[in-house]
Amino acid sequence: MLAFIIRRLGQALLVLMAVGFVSFSMFKFMGDPLENMLGQEATVADRAELEERLGLNDPIIVQYFDFFERALRGDFGVSYRVGLPVGEVILDRLPATLELAFLSGVFAISLGFVLGVYTAIKRDGFLANFIMTTSLIGVSLPTFLIGVFLIWAFSVNLGWLPSFGRGETRSVFGVDLAIFTWDGLRSMILPAVTLGLYQMTLIMRLVRSEMLEVLRTDYIRFARARGLSQRTVNFGHAMKNTLVPVITVTGLQFGSIVAFAIITESVFQWPGVGLLFINAVSFVDIPVMSAYLLLVGVIFVTINLIVDLLYFTIDPRLSVSSN
Amino acid sequence: MSDTPILKVSDLIVEFPVREGTLRPVDRVGFEVRAGEILGLVGESGAGKSMCGSAIIGLIERPGRISGGEIRLHGERIDNLPEDDMRRIRGKRIAMVFQDPLTSLNPLMTVGKQLTETIRAHLAVSSSEARSRAVALLEEVGIPAAASRIDAYPHQFSGGMRQRVVIALALAAEPELIIADEPTTALDVSVQAQIMALLKKLCRERGTAVILITHDMGVIAETTDRVAVLYAGRIAEIGPTRAVLSTPSHPYTIGLMASTPSTTGNLQQLSQIPGSMPNLRAIPKGCAFNPRCTKTISPCFKDIPILETVDGSEVACWLYDPAYKADTKEETGASQ
Amino acid sequence: MSTETQKGAEARPEFKEVVTTSTWQRWMHSDIWHSYKRSPVIIVSSLTFLVLVLGAVLSPLISPYTPFDPASLNLMNGFTKPMSANEFTGDYFLLGTDDQGRDVLSTILFGLRISLFVGVVAVLFAMTLGVVLGLVSGYVGGWVDGMIMRIADIQMTFPSIMVAMLLYGIGKGLIPPDLRDEMAIWVLIISIGLSEWVQFARTVRGATMVERQKEYVQAGNLIGLSRWSIMLRHILPNVTGPILVIATISLALAIIAEATLSFLGVGAPKTEPSLGTLINVGRQYILSGEWWILLFPSLTLLALALSVNLFGDWLRDILNPKLR
Numbered sequence: 001m002l003a004f005i006i007r008r009l010g011q012a013l014l015v016l017m018a019v020g021f022v023s024f025s026m027f028k029f030m031g032d033p034l035e036n037m038l039g040q041e042a043t044v045a046d047r048a049e050l051e052e053r054l055g056l057n058d059p060i061i062v063q064y065f066d067f068f069e070r071a072l073r074g075d076f077g078v079s080y081r082v083g084l085p086v087g088e089v090i091l092d093r094l095p096a097t098l099e100l101a102f103l104s105g106v107f108a109i110s111l112g113f114v115l116g117v118y119t120a121i122k123r124d125g126f127l128a129n130f131i132m133t134t135s136l137i138g139v140s141l142p143t144f145l146i147g148v149f150l151i152w153a154f155s156v157n158l159g160w161l162p163s164f165g166r167g168e169t170r171s172v173f174g175v176d177l178a179i180f181t182w183d184g185l186r187s188m189i190l191p192a193v194t195l196g197l198y199q200m201t202l203i204m205r206l207v208r209s210e211m212l213e214v215l216r217t218d219y220i221r222f223a224r225a226r227g228l229s230q231r232t233v234n235f236g237h238a239m240k241n242t243l244v245p246v247i248t249v250t251g252l253q254f255g256s257i258v259a260f261a262i263i264t265e266s267v268f269q270w271p272g273v274g275l276l277f278i279n280a281v282s283f284v285d286i287p288v289m290s291a292y293l294l295l296v297g298v299i300f301v302t303i304n305l306i307v308d309l310l311y312f313t314i315d316p317r318l319s320v321s322s323n
Numbered sequence: 324m325s326d327t328p329i330l331k332v333s334d335l336i337v338e339f340p341v342r343e344g345t346l347r348p349v350d351r352v353g354f355e356v357r358a359g360e361i362l363g364l365v366g367e368s369g370a371g372k373s374m375c376g377s378a379i380i381g382l383i384e385r386p387g388r389i390s391g392g393e394i395r396l397h398g399e400r401i402d403n404l405p406e407d408d409m410r411r412i413r414g415k416r417i418a419m420v421f422q423d424p425l426t427s428l429n430p431l432m433t434v435g436k437q438l439t440e441t442i443r444a445h446l447a448v449s450s451s452e453a454r455s456r457a458v459a460l461l462e463e464v465g466i467p468a469a470a471s472r473i474d475a476y477p478h479q480f481s482g483g484m485r486q487r488v489v490i491a492l493a494l495a496a497e498p499e500l501i502i503a504d505e506p507t508t509a510l511d512v513s514v515q516a517q518i519m520a521l522l523k524k525l526c527r528e529r530g531t532a533v534i535l536i537t538h539d540m541g542v543i544a545e546t547t548d549r550v551a552v553l554y555a556g557r558i559a560e561i562g563p564t565r566a567v568l569s570t571p572s573h574p575y576t577i578g579l580m581a582s583t584p585s586t587t588g589n590l591q592q593l594s595q596i597p598g599s600m601p602n603l604r605a606i607p608k609g610c611a612f613n614p615r616c617t618k619t620i621s622p623c624f625k626d627i628p629i630l631e632t633v634d635g636s637e638v639a640c641w642l643y644d645p646a647y648k649a650d651t652k653e654e655t656g657a658s659q
Numbered sequence: 660m661s662t663e664t665q666k667g668a669e670a671r672p673e674f675k676e677v678v679t680t681s682t683w684q685r686w687m688h689s690d691i692w693h694s695y696k697r698s699p700v701i702i703v704s705s706l707t708f709l710v711l712v713l714g715a716v717l718s719p720l721i722s723p724y725t726p727f728d729p730a731s732l733n734l735m736n737g738f739t740k741p742m743s744a745n746e747f748t749g750d751y752f753l754l755g756t757d758d759q760g761r762d763v764l765s766t767i768l769f770g771l772r773i774s775l776f777v778g779v780v781a782v783l784f785a786m787t788l789g790v791v792l793g794l795v796s797g798y799v800g801g802w803v804d805g806m807i808m809r810i811a812d813i814q815m816t817f818p819s820i821m822v823a824m825l826l827y828g829i830g831k832g833l834i835p836p837d838l839r840d841e842m843a844i845w846v847l848i849i850s851i852g853l854s855e856w857v858q859f860a861r862t863v864r865g866a867t868m869v870e871r872q873k874e875y876v877q878a879g880n881l882i883g884l885s886r887w888s889i890m891l892r893h894i895l896p897n898v899t900g901p902i903l904v905i906a907t908i909s910l911a912l913a914i915i916a917e918a919t920l921s922f923l924g925v926g927a928p929k930t931e932p933s934l935g936t937l938i939n940v941g942r943q944y945i946l947s948g949e950w951w952i953l954l955f956p957s958l959t960l961l962a963l964a965l966s967v968n969l970f971g972d973w974l975r976d977i978l979n980p981k982l983r
Contacts, residue, residue, distance in 0.1 A: 015812075015813055015816065018809075018810075018813050019813065026829060026832075136965075136968070136969065136972070137965060139968065140911065140915075140961075140964045140965040140968040140969075141961065141964070141965075142915045142918050142919055142922075142935075142960065142964065143919065144918075144919055144922045144923070144935075144938070145918075145938065145957055145960065145961065148938065148942055148945070148953070148957070149957075151945065152945055152953075156945055156946060217426060218421055218423060218426035218427050219426060219427055219428055219429045219430070221382060221421070222419070222421055222427040222428070222489070222492075223429065223437075224382060224410075224413065225380055225382060225413055225414065225418070225419040225421075226413065226414040226418070226441045226444070226492060226493075226495070227410055227411065227412070227413035227414025227415055227441070227444055227445055227496070228410075228414070228440060228441065228444050229410060229444065230406075230410070232440065232444070236440070237429050237432070240431055240432075241429065241430075241431055244431075255816075255818075256818045259817065259818045259820070259821040260818065260820070260821075262821065262824065262923075263820075263919055263923065266923050277824075278824070278923050278924075278925065280828070281824055281825075281827060281828035281831070281925045282924055282925055284828060284831050284832040286832060289825065289828050289829075293825060296817065296821070297817075300816050300817065301816075304816070342693070351669075608670075626670075627669075627670060
């Protein structure tokens with residue numbers, strides 16, 4: 001097991017190095033940091049002096065590790081657009097994105113799992129077929145269209161929920177969160193559903209197909225031949241065996257939620273890192289883009305690692321065979 | 324042995340609708356099993372043996388269905404029972420043992436849990452009682468240190484041990500009939516005999532009837548009391564094992580015997596039946612065996628033969644039909 | 660049992676065997692055609708797609724107005740309701756007009772043209788790139804293969820829409836500011852194309868590795884045929900099915916990606932609006948009641964994405980049931 005973890009850590013590090021390299025290349029080769037820092041009136045001497053001070057004359061590889069070292073300290077330079085240190089800007093925006101991703105993840109996983117199991121068990125039922133057909137539409141729907149539709153239905157027409165912004169926030173351990181206030185939670189519902197809907201349908205379809213697969217296995221046939229009730233077979237046997245493959249994809253989906261937050265945040269003007277990123281793309285704000293890429297890379301790699309480790313707690317075959 | 328059979332299957336038909344028409348993997352199969360008796364169902368793969376087993380226990384995969392005939396358990400029809408009633412019969416009165424013990428057991432659940440849930444599904448016992456019964460069962464099927472191994476997962480057992488666990492699961496609620504579908508095929512040759520002996524011993528002790536599904540004539544000879552030879556979904560020959568094996572009448576049974584390494588002790592040349600069993604989509608007209616048969620006569624290509632009593636067993640072959648028997652008597656040497 | 664009355668058992672049910680002779684008949688009896696006839700959903704979605712494609716291709720001919728010609732615009736026509744004539748000018752608009760007096764139907768037809776153009780060209784680009792990289796990877800092997808596949812792995816960790824956004828940002832950064840609007844469509848195409856190549860490459864690589872081992876490749880080499888031409892001639896037919904499926908699904912993804920980017924303002928420019936841009940414009944009127952400016956482009960996009968997706972799903976089931 002230890003060897004497995006070390007191998008996975010190694011792979012994770014490799015991915016991070018690669019992502020970091022892209023991030024670094026953007027930083028290094030696109031946009032001119034000197035021009036941005038010195039302005040138009042700088043002299044050649046000024047430039048040379050700054051170049052030396054920033055280490056821009058060092059070999060690329062040295063600069064690359066320099067970049068990592070600074071990244072570890074949260075130093076990503078200054079945003080071209082807002083003129084503030086990128087690290088600070090991102091840190092300021094991150095809680096909003098994470099709480100939104102969390103809520104929509106909970107929504108996607110719980111509803112997706114329940115519906116997936118239901119549609120698998122009632123394979124030919126009317127409601128199950130209806131849910132499956134609807135879900136296909138759900139998968140085809142662009143996220144932003146779902147968001148716009150939800151705003152139209154629940155904010156404009158019914159007036160139940162706010163259509164944009166984060167609402168009231170409360171400081172918890174020095175972090176401003178909306179999830180703990182009534183107003184904030186209300187503001188989160190539409191964005192969270194928008195963000196989670198696509199993942200929910202994916203999880204549902206995956207759970208369904210895995211469950212159908214498991215229901216076809218010999219041990220399920222044997223369980224039925226032993227006279228176990230349909231309930232025991234479905235929930236005691238089939239569902240647990242569905243978990244293993246579902247966890248991988250679900251975990252990876254959580255990473256996608258963070259990425260898709262870009263779209264949702266933009267639709268609902270949710271002040272998270274996604275909105276920051278899309279604004280950065282519009283303004284070609286390279287430091288922010290490069291830092292965002294690295295941030296998402298770290299999040300993805302971390303999630304992948306957690307997913308791998310979760311295997312061990314669910315499948316006894318793995319933990320025993322490697323002991 | 325009582326006179327009413329435990330299980331009586333008559334004219335059973337199983338059909339699968341497909342795009343081009345309807346497949347019939349089981350076609351008018353009938354047999355009886357009495358208490359304590361071991362009936363063998365033998366045939367090549369695709370002959371409909373396993374489908375008979377699935378039909379009896381009510382587990383035919385959709386869209387397949389029983390479209391004719393009936394299955395009676397102690398005289399009571401069970402082929403048309405509601406799912407919930409059928410569930411109470413499964414495991415409790417009719418149990419099943421599948422081919423591959425590795426895939427038959429839920430890999431994510433301890434052996435003990437699978438045993439106790441089966442026991443408690445059928446008997447009103449407390450969980451501690453169920454557990455002690457489970458240990459007793461494991462001991463009975465010959466698992467060493469059963470009390471400590473009960474909490475192990477299936478993958479921690481060897482293939483033979485796993486099949487013992489499967490047998491314990493089948494016996495958990497003291498069924499009257501066990502359907503064993505190729506119970507030793509997936510096992511090492513060395514443990515096959517042990518498992519067969521165990522199954523035979525336990526069933527004899529308890530008076531449990533067994534339907535043994537296999538393609539192995541050797542196993543049939545050693546284990547069964549009666550045997551039914553299936554070909555392309557129909558019974559070719561059925562009767563007491565000794566009668567069928569010592570004086571096989573159907574050309575297919577004769578061929579099967581000739582292609583099996585000696586079961587009678589005689590060293591004889593092994594031969595094989597030419598060709599292979601027809602696909603369900605392309606069964607020839609008349610007797611399904613006619614393309615491979617060396618003794619065909621004209622009716623073989625027209626009509627499907629039905630069972631006739633010949634030499635103490637029943638045979639579905641035109642050679643033994645009263646109308647044709649006279650002509651073919653000398654050539655085949657068959658007589659009554 | 661006795662046979663006194665009846666000769667033999669009742670016969671088995673009839674089983675009709677299909678005898679095919681011509682190619683046309685084979686096609687008519689093939690699973691694909693059979694399944695197509697049987698699924699009304701697929702018939703409807705393929706027809707919908709056909710109508711949309713025709714509308715896009717013929718948009719300059721069939722559009723009632725030329726929405727992006729400033730000379731023909733009349734601000735008086737602004738905010739005309741659908742299926743009605745404007746109260747000042749008397750001009751009739753089937754789907755209404757926007758704030759500038761542009762005919763919504765015409766903007767949709769032109770927007771559809773841009774959306775489909777970007778989608779199709781991006782997928783063709785992704786396909787070409789993927790097939791070439793897949794062939795090279797599978798054929799050359801070694802470190803080249805290792806590197807291409809590692810890049811693919813890393814790219815696959817990120818959702819393609821995010822990759823496309825990032826690439827768009829980079830692309831935009833590389834282009835001089837005064838050319839940005841002009842080049843926007845091409846940057847968009849390349850970004851989306853680059854974000855979709857991996858599936859193609861993986862499929863082709865797999866097939867290539869299998870094929871490379873076979874004797875005719877080795878033999879062809881002996882008689883002096885170029886290996887590459889052998890490979891192309893033999894491998895490509897083998898992967899046509901899977902590639903077709905991937906291309907269809909990628910097309911749906913590309914259309915959605917394009918719409919999303921344009922909606923977010925990082926795609927097609929305002930001067931050449933795609934469906935996504937139109938929806939973004941329409942969103943501004945969601946509160947003021949001019950619903951048609953938002954609704955009709957949204958429905959068009961939905962019909963487009965859904966019909967391609969359904970078709971791709973069906974194609975995948977037919978051509979490769981294992982993929983599910």
